[in-house]
Amino acid sequence: MSEFKKLHDGSKLLHLPNAWDAGSARLFESLGASAIATTSAGVAWAQGYADNDHLPVDSAIVVAANIARVLTVPLSVDFENGYSSDAQQVARNVLRLIDVGVAGINLEDGNDAPSLLADKIRAIKQLGREIFVNIRTDVYLKGLAPEGERVAEVLKRAALYKEAGADGLFVPGICQVAEIKQVVAGAGLPVNVMDWPGLPPAQELHALGVARLSAGSGIPQALWSVAAGMAQGFIDSGNAGPLIAKAMPYGDLQALFLKP
Template sequence: MPASAKTLRDLHHQPTVLRLPNAWDAGSARLFESLGATAIATTSAGVAWSQGYADGRVFPVEVAVSVAASIARLIKVPLSVDIENGYSDDPKTVAENVKRVLEVGAVGINLEDGPDAPQLLARKIEAIRNMASSSGLDVFINARTDVYLASLVAEDLRVEETLTRGRLYQQAGADGLFVAALVDVEQIKTIVQAIDLPINLLARPGLPVAAELARLGVRRLSAGSSVAQTLWGHAEQLARGFLEEGRSEPVTQSQLTYPQIQALFGR
């Protein structure tokens, strides 16, 4: 049976934390699935870089849909696509963009507020819900607030601002709340207890391990662009050394074998 939004929704209501090592293309998605990932979510930054674009709401929707289609073709677990702000300020256009990724096999999305007014994200969520209802589609909407990530308000106001936005997004129809860059345990407790939505956190230095997050009531943990960034760093070091020294050993160590990689994509 193909993956569904219900399957993804159910993964957010378990005793354990849903762990997402965010993918950036079909190959990384298949690799992560083979390692036991129960769902795949994309990182918009990683996808943009892999396609030759900068991150930050400038990624062509057509390419985003194409990447989503290539991943959905390859995996069996639910796919959630990070569409940043929906690539438009018009809620109706955002809903149409979401419809396009759903039609190629995604069952969830990540949609952010960023510097925009929270009321705008709420209107986008409502438009997506209306689109899905009228089209006979279902979608898990993970609403990301950048209150912490972008320091949108003073530090002592961030919990209350997050709660205000979280309640607004929930009323609009969000299925989950992604509080990126939140790491403080007491603040995590407060937000989890005050918002009746699965809380998603972003992997950051100082964040408790997944087992502890589960005890705190967190339901989803995303790697974000961290895996992609780390691999870019390794690739930069390997290529630099190869270009400067011409030595074969460094670039042939600690690699998956050709047959191992081929097996990921076998029939």
């Protein structure tokens, strides 16, 4: 069993701060993260693209390779839909991630048919290479089923994805305790949730049997907002504002990347 897969054994809740480049990944590792995941939105924005499959796959792989280069903990990459509707091409794309040192991926169904995602999972598993395939279902995030029917739809999809070989189930947007309990009990896979308004605290999530908690795109969104405010102040007045006093010291940042 891979080191990354062991982190999903339920002995403690796996907290995954979502990085968007090598620098943020190395920073989060230095703060004690036991693994790093990426946010596809944050990666896309940092590369000058919109989220939702607009980032060229070659760029996604270059970013992943650069992040893997600076880490000593496992890296999981948010790989959107695999950047193709062809299952075999998705597998070839994932093989490139494995070859640069990626330990896991998120792969999402979005508005695609669940059967297509199941085909992609099977194609990846047929590679015969070790990678943790965490499947994101957007039933809650995109309202793919009416309220009251979402747990049933998630579990229906989970059964299909598990049969295809999925290693984990990611249900962003779920936050009600009763619904989380039902998904954890019925999925048959380690369950991943995302920081979301109304989500129970981490300790309670662990007690409910959740294996993994993701930060999502919240951290880069907050930093973009702070950067925008500081830059606007500088453009308008030549002063970046009081937040500059909270900047990390140059030497501390340098130390993250200098080899001892």
